[in-house]
Amino acid sequence: MLDWNDLRYFLAVAETGSTLAAGKKLKVSQTTAARRIAALEEALGLTLFERRQAGYALTPAGEALVERARAVEASAAHFTDAAAAAARDISGTVRLTTSDIYAVTLMAPLLRDLHDAHPAIRIELVTSDYPLDLAAGEAEVALRASVMPQGGGLVVRRIGPDPWTLYCSRDYAARHVRPKTAEDLRSHPIIGGGGEKIWPVYRAWLERHGLEGAVVMEHGSATGLLAAVRAGAGMAVLPSFVADREPELVQVLPPMKHDDLALWLITHERLRRTPRVRAVLDFLGDRLAQLAKAAPVDGSQSPWLEPDGRPRMSLVAPQS
CATH class of the missing domain: 3.40.190.290 (D-Maltodextrin-Binding Protein; domain 2)
Structure with missing residues (x-):
């Protein structure tokens, strides 16, 4: 079952090119970042990254989904902002x-x-x-x-x-x-x-x-x-x-x-x-x-x- 939070790891690895850098960005261990990427791939039934000596590279399937993941991230940010505004709205x-x-x-x-x-x-x-x-x-x-x-x-x-x-x-x-x-x-x-x-x-x-x-x-x-x-x-x-x-x-x-x-x-x-x-x-x-x-x-x-x-x-x- 898809965990929407795993999209954060997907985008972080796509942007940094490694689970080590992604882990530092998200303030988690490299092992956690790698495990979440593996869980996301299993849930989707797709290989999103090629594991190379130099790091992680997006596969064609990953390339096709990265912009959609960014759209989900933006929607989540909008949702959070709207919820925060509602919490501040004393009216x-x-x-x-x-x-x-x-x-x-x-x-x-x-x-x-x-x-x-x-x-x-x-x-x-x-x-x-x-x-x-x-x-x-x-x-x-x-x-x-x-x-x-x-x-x-x-x-x-x-x-x-x-x-x-x-x-x-x-x-x-x-x-x-x-x-x-x-x-x-x-x-x-x-x-x-x-x-x-x-x-x-x-x-x-x-x-x-x-x-x-x-x-x-x-x-x-x-x-x-x-x-x-x-x-x-x-x-x-x-x-x-x-x-x-x-x-x-x-x-x-x-x-x-x-x-x-x-x-x-x-x-x-x-x-x-x-x-x-x-x-x-x-x-x-x-x-x-x-x-x-x-x-x-x-x-x-x-x-x-x-x-x-x-x-x-x-x-x-x-x-x-």
Whole structure:
């Protein structure tokens, strides 16, 4: 069977006239050069060189093939150049998916800066609370909050912890007496909803603590929860990675212990080395990691926090 790499030896011997000189040119031994020529002749069923005392001379069959071998060599060089250019080409569309609350908070400034850094990359942002199938090509990069992303072939990078807990606005906290017990908390308006994936879990938490009766409105998305809390309409559960970095929000309750939710940057194994995808992953990963390492907004002046930042109350589950 023909080994295309043997054409390099064929051309080197044809040009230098000996296996010794060809071996030096290709940085191999004379024995290796001679063996590869013999293998090529056997594969082709042709004698390409006459072995003479003075060296190797092309036979008529070899003369007839040498230009075609040069054409193959040139094509291989063009192929290599094209592949190298493709590897350097950081351009094209990258389909990025995340939940709406991360899209309008964390991602908005990051995508602006990503465009400045890589103007030839076009981001197609898909907001969805349900994970798109990266293996099926529904998206190329995902930013998700979960315990641990599951799926064959996924390549994941953990950004940082992202438990959800109860928040209100700083203005709301300044205008209301802080709750000390679960009973006190029931007198505060709760913003419910968050979408069909978030709301069932959120509602079950409210029910466990007897707070379902305090819900005064429901929003159909997590961004709706965030907007209502920012406006001072009441309290709602929000992801801490987002809310702790909002200067106008106050954490009402500390996150539950052993909450393993985290923020993950994800792609698929077959995409991780695609230049445009790699550029997006590296940029977002580094910037999000910087956010994770940075201290959250200083809440020491919050009306509901002690000077050292510890919350003054924790939710006590109602007695049955």
